[in-house]
Amino acid sequence: KFIPEVAEDLGNSWKKDELTFVEVSLATSRLQKLCKIFEKKYLGPLFLESLGPDVLLILPKNETHSLAPIIASGILKKIGFNPFLAIGYNDKELIKLVKNKNFKIIGFSITDSKNISECLRIGKILKKNTKNNVHFVLGGQGIKNINSQFDKNFFSLITNNPKEISTLLN
Numbered sequence: 001k002f003i004p005e006v007a008e009d010l011g012n013s014w015k016k017d018e019l020t021f022v023e024v025s026l027a028t029s030r031l032q033k034l035c036k037i038f039e040k041k042y043l044g045p046l047f048l049e050s051l052g053p054d055v056l057l058i059l060p061k062n063e064t065h066s067l068a069p070i071i072a073s074g075i076l077k078k079i080g081f082n083p084f085l086a087i088g089y090n091d092k093e094l095i096k097l098v099k100n101k102n103f104k105i106i107g108f109s110i111t112d113s114k115n116i117s118e119c120l121r122i123g124k125i126l127k128k129n130t131k132n133n134v135h136f137v138l139g140g141q142g143i144k145n146i147n148s149q150f151d152k153n154f155f156s157l158i159t160n161n162p163k164e165i166s167t168l169l170n
Helices: 002-015 021-042 067-078 091-100 113-129 141-145 162-169
Strands: 054-059 082-087 103-109 135-139 157-159
Touching: 002 021, 002 067, 021 067, 054 067, 054 091, 067 082, 067 103, 067 162, 082 091, 091 113, 103 113, 103 162, 113 135, 113 141, 135 162, 157 162
Parallel strands: 054 082, 054 103, 103 135, 135 157
Antiparallel strands: none
16 A cells, blocks of 8 residues: 555656656665565565466556556455566567457556556557457556546546456456
8 A cells, every 4th residue: 555655656756856767766666675575475476377367467658657567466466366567568569468368457557647548549459459358447646637538438447456457357
């Protein structure tokens, strides 16, 4: 609960020019170390493959904050999903990935609501290339600023809580 809040505060401080990129990078690195220290206690080991449903978590290119999908991945692993992180993937790599793996859910992590259009663009491409019915989810701190012009009908779920995606498969 606290690590995502701290990460959000760091990002907001950087946007407001209250902290430098170096200060935010160092602080984020320390948060990642804390995640590793506490992962066994709260999340369990992250590097064991789960037999649960496959979930693809995508960080769009314009997003620079990778801590959120890493934390979401750990939470999903704990509740029985098999998450796959796609950070820095281009369209062709994502298409190849969804064609070769049977993802039940494809999620996007954003900290800036300006990146929603990129999520929609990628999502529509991936939807054409998936074999089965796949749920698309939008998550992260960037969803707080979604305006009414945004086409919410594409996503099965818009949430800040990774645990809520389990409701999509029940």
